[in-house]
Amino acid sequence: LGGTSLLAVVTDQRGEVLGVEEERTLVEKGNPEPIIRQVASVVRRVCKKAKLKVADLEAVGIGAAGAVDPKTGIVHLAPNLGWTDVPLGHELEKALKVDVFIDNDVTVAMVGEHEQGAAKRAQSAIAIWVGTGIGGGLVLKGKLHRGGRGCAGEIGHTVMVFDGPLCGCGRRGCVEALASRTAMERDVRAAIEAGQQSVVTEIMEETGKTRMTSSVIEKALAANDAVVVEVLNKAQRILGSLVANLVNTLDPEVVVIGGGLAERLEDRFVGPIRETAYQEFIQKNACEKVRIVASKLGDRAGAVGAAFVAMSRS
């Protein structure tokens, strides 16, 4: 469940996908009801596609962007949905009459990649999802790492430029304020306002986009747009240093980079991040053993992972 779209899958117990449904999220600031009804309706439709009834489901798992409490099923803060303290799990259980488990969106994406994707069989793995914000997930000693208070994985809120640009969280210089798609858009707009030539405005007008989405970035790169190339390079250097910081601390087997840009640009996005990271590892021995790769499941990572989380918790 993201601020832009909603993707649902039905899987069997091994995670094989039996049906898929996707649609745009009906965001209505301050009112969660349309989205809750929409989620319930998408669950019913994806079951029909898989020739199942909702009552046949063992459980429903949902990954929601933002600060969520897996224990209570409450979404405490989801700026992209305009939500504060929405009891999503409870409301959906009433509507669907089946157990519902809520988790953070990148937490479930990490689980998806660990069960079926780029981090399969890894004892230790880190997921970094770059989109509107930057989220993270961790697998340690072969299992999802939730932390002492259950809120591990806020990798986007790592300060990397002391007294740097203000982040949505109130700190300065978080990696989210430096290298998310939102930060890249801010930097591209600033360059344009400062008089630099860029095709971004044109592409956005032509395609009817109000935001600099991954597809806008892809088109600008195809046109060799100097502003976008420079802003992307800078973000990749920051993300490469972030990966090096994390590897220096945790020495995982694999770092999975996901989100819209990784999905669209694949190694064009991940390659330069990997190069910077390898240069900045403090222990160079066997540095290629630490795989730094794009998400394998792409936009399905979250939904497939949510199914695994629901199975493990039910």
Added chain:
Amino acid sequence: LGGTSLLAVVTDQRGEVLGVEEERTLVEKGNPEPIIRQVASVVRRVCKKAKLKVADLEAVGIGAAGAVDPKTGIVHLAPNLGWTDVPLGHELEKALKVDVFIDNDVTVAMVGEHEQGAAKRAQSAIAIWVGTGIGGGLVLKGKLHRGGRGCAGEIGHTVMVFDGPLCGCGRRGCVEALASRTAMERDVRAAIEAGQQSVVTEIMEETGKTRMTSSVIEKALAANDAVVVEVLNKAQRILGSLVANLVNTLDPEVVVIGGGLAERLEDRFVGPIRETAYQEFIQKNACEKVRIVASKLGDRAGAVGAAFVAMSRS
């Protein structure tokens, strides 16, 4: 085994200390032999103190500052000792005729604090040792976390000021280059050279020190030295942000701050780090549940932890 001093303990199987020996390390750049002989001699003497023979020992564990390979017992790089690729484990086994296990100094300090000190019974804990450099250790899911290549814990090499001061590792803006005792000394000397008044030079002359040790810093603080107060505050802000970064990512139960300054100044050193960190947690819920405390075992943390590591590996 540190660049300044060498501290040995004999413990029983529960980690109770039966004897202690400490002396200055005989550093002779480029020649590891005097130190290897010294370590062997200290082991013999500490056994005598505990009324034991070396042959009675189950194993010997050593924590060495630097990049070490626990599997081979080789110290690959220890700038404080002037060592590269010294087969410390092998040489000591020849001398002592007992199994010797080598590990990183902060790794074993983390184990000491986890078994007997400030992180006792924690499922997840982080150790940050601030001295000549900055080292780290991690306990995750109740056990020491070594990482995929065995080199987890290089927390000092976290970039926090992009394009900041050059670090010994070749990167710029690592926390070690910003907030270690070496970095603090550099900043104090720069302030004095720039004409600021400080009692540090006087204290060093009086006490015959060539470096700005923890005891020099303690005396300067007692004299309310404005330069040292400012430099220390800056280092504490950086360290507080580092702790917040780590907690945002890993959400551990406890963060243990160790090293000379933590030992001498205790909460005067750790308190401001804790305050900054709490302000910068992305998830404020129950933030006081994350304990941020000074090492409990002090300079014995490493030696006691090395004994536990040796017992667990033998």
